Amino acid sequence: MKPQVSGGPIRATIVGSLPKPAWLAVPNILQAPWKVPTEDLPEALADATRLSVESQVAAGLDVVTDGEQRRRHYIWGFLDGMAAVDTVNLVLKPTRGQRFREEAPVARLVGEPEWTGPRLVEHLRAVRALTKRPVKVTLPGPMTIVDSLRDEVGRHSTADLAMIFADLLNREAKALADAGAAVVQFDEPCFNIYLDQAREWGVVALERAIAGVGTTTGVHICYGYGGAEVSDWKAANRDWSQYEQSLALVARTDIDQVSVETAAVGVDIGVIELLRGKDVLLGLVDVGKEAVETPEVIARGLRRALDHVAPQRLFACTDCGLVLRSREAAAAKMRALAEGAAIVNRELADG
Template sequence: MTSAIRSTIVGSLPKPTWLAEPGILYAPWRVAPEQLDEAQRDATRLCVADQLAAGLDVITDGEQRRRHYVWGFLGGVAGVDTQNLTMKPTRGQRFKSESPAARLIGEPTYVGSQAIETLQAVKALTDRPVKVTLPGPMTIVDSLSDQTGRHSDDDLAMIFAKLLNREARELAAAGAAVVQFDEPCFNIYLAQTREWGIEALKRAIDGVEAKTAVHICYGYGGSEVAAWKDTNHDWSHYEQTLPLVAQTAIDQVSIETAASTVDLGVLETLQGKDVLLGLVNVGSERIETPDEIAIGLRKALAYVPSGSLHACTDCGLVLRSRHAAFGKMRALSNAVAIVNAEIGQADS
């Protein structure tokens, strides 16, 4: 018996213009510090309402409390300065020569979750499964400048894997249905992924009593990323990374296909895993039609059982307008309804 395809997003949604400047990463808050908590709560409530209205099956907090998806977790780690940033070559300089990076100024020590309160607030707004996103160990290391000079990259990744594992366990205990680790670096540093990145991911998910996911993409929808995608001709990275991920205990794997020409045949390597298939281009304001997304879902069903398939975005929608983000989410859920009807799951 077949099961229904579901819909979700990778994690982030655009912030309201009164909270942060739209369309840019690392946008500073537009709200006074004493009003920020209330403003972020309000923005989170709007994000949840939009996802529910769009018809998504798995809900996130829209990452409304984070200026950046890596810094959101690092704010709960002592020994890391996320205020006085430095510039550092990151992401293999694939998109730009340097990016802002938090600074490691002491021994990283977990001091408490930055996400549990938000998780509980989201759960109070919906009875649908809630996913919480965290940066993966390799991506944290790539986004961090070690000012102490004490650690190699692989050693530092194992340290952060332990801290992430503690956070993930606490989130699971607080009711997260899915804890997702964002690892775009798995598609950049292929040798390091093989040598120590996969091991760090294994340590991060160990003993987490919720579904675990890893998101591996080709970057946000910014202009530098879009320019690289327009000229790139090698999309074979998943052929190397996904077989490695398939050997782990991870439950779900999130990949992009909308803004790339990834061969969907690579999904054969993920048998037994849930696949969150990116069918929405986060680098464009254009809203895909449900029929366009449905084509991708039908193709994916040749490799993934319907009950293991989620229609998803390529990456986070933070850089898009709120209008486009809502339209893209609605298109995802409508496409799922189309294909579910075709496979006899219209009422699911």
């Protein structure tokens, strides 16, 4: 039975990542290198995971993650150690439709990718040993993986390569479900960028990734992290119609939960009407700013969402990962999510 920490049907959670302690990794950047010697890294990662879980529990979140403390990056955490994928000798490649910059560092595919065993089950078990609350594990989606790799073999088309990774992700997701994950979430920001490809093969790859997974499955579709380049693009952008297409696509799948961004962008919350019958993780916390939302701001967004989703299917959530924020701001933003959910839950209880 899932604990209702927020005091009612509306629950609170985060997309996945939290900032790492400054003694573990360089703060406020993605793909930050470890600052701890290799021989001390296992103990340091265990300590960081414990602190991450404690912060979520103290904030009052209903569903927790490992804060992605054991991963340098949400994509590489799955690819590290996979056969034929080099995440050390990086190369530059145009990614994300060059929406934010012309090129970004990516891993290299140097052969036929192969799943060599669970990558994240150990991470899950570490969190489950720390809390009785439901635990979510995040994985990169197949479309986002292939956008974040340079194929130096050229044996497969992009779509075919996405299907290969979908099958590998499916094996990981099944292992996580067997190990007790309450939710397995696939992060697919590329669904809001490559709309034609998402329609042609991206959603098929997602369905392959979730097929037969014996637990709740979710997909996170956003407009990017809270870094300066992404925030600048969001500030200049005027077209937020992508969700009308991407959410309509995932609405027809067997995915159980969909995580969307609304706080930092001009997206109308009403777009979640497309997701009737699914759980909605509503992004009400801007991960690009240190300023902390008040519980009442969170509550206002939840009230608007209740016109489109049943309360038992609604989660107060962040727009994206909080990895770029300070630990103080991240903790305060999580508290605001739980307190905002509690406000609306009390209103629902009072009729």
